[in-house]
Amino acid sequence: MxxxxxxxxxxxxxxxxxxxxxxxxxxxxxxxxxxxxxxxxxxxxxxxxxxxxxxxxxxxxxxxxxxxxxxxxxxxxxRPISETSDLGGDDSELRLDLALPSPEAGPEAEYARSTLLKALQQALDELPENQREVFVAHEFEGNSFKEISARTGVTLNTLLARKRYAVLHLRARLQTVYDELEI
The missing domain is CATH 1.10.1740 (Rna Polymerase Sigma Factor; Chain: A)
Structure with a gap:
């Protein structure tokens, strides 16, 4: 060797x-x-x-x-829509998939990470309360849509729609930050 x-x-x-x-x-x-x-x-x-x-x-x-x-x-x-999972599966179309830089990757990555987290918090604050609640419960707290529906009494389809609108807003809002940081 x-x-x-x-x-x-x-x-x-x-x-x-x-x-x-x-x-x-x-x-x-x-x-x-x-x-x-x-x-x-x-x-x-x-x-x-x-x-x-x-x-x-x-x-x-x-x-x-x-x-x-x-x-x-x-x-x-x-991929074409027919190849993506349906909403009953892993709900990948409803995921934000926020890729945060590793805090161990140096000062530039740490700056990008903190900037993205601040932008995420601001974007979350801009959401209507019902969309924010569903997004936080599903993404951050790990609750399934069925659990959220059982707890709140809101139908599954309504929760899915709220989450979808939240993700679309957050993606659009955070894309500008990603573009500025050139991540």
Whole structure:
């Protein structure tokens, strides 16, 4: 084993858990998470063998992972409606999928993270109360639509519609922040 191979193996062992957790926090499907992680390490191995060294390996890995996650959601978004799940399934069309930069990725990532969280709070405050309540209960508290319906007495279809309007508003509102930060 060469010195480069040893350095690659050490980096993979050192960063695998943190990077896997980072991806897992943004991509719910375990198989997709593993695929993205493998893609990141493959790209790392290819780049590491180039003549120019990678500076700040950890930050580089997280940047590549974030790019692969974005690519994953772009591919998912580009699929025809017939290929996406229906509302009875995992409700992926109703997910905001806010990709926050890792706090460990340096000062720029920390700034982007805090900016996004502030923008999210402002955007949530702009929502009508009934939409905000459904969004918070489902996204942050982890309640199912059936649980929310049983607790509030609001029909499932009404809850789904409220969540959909909330997600559309939040996506539009936060897209400008993402564009400004060039995430």
């Amino acid at each position: 060469t010195d480069k191979d040893s350095a690659i193996a050490a980096t993979v062992m050192r960063e695998r858990l943190r990077l896997g957790n980072f991806i897992r926090g943004r991509v719910r499907d375990q198989a997709e998470t593993e695929d993205i992680l493998q893609d990141v390490f493959y790209e790392f191995i290819e780049a590491y063998r180039l003549p120019e060294p990678i500076e700040h390996v950890s930050a580089w890995l997280f940047r590549v992972a974030r790019n692969r996650i974005v690519d994953h959601f772009r591919k998912k978004k580009a």
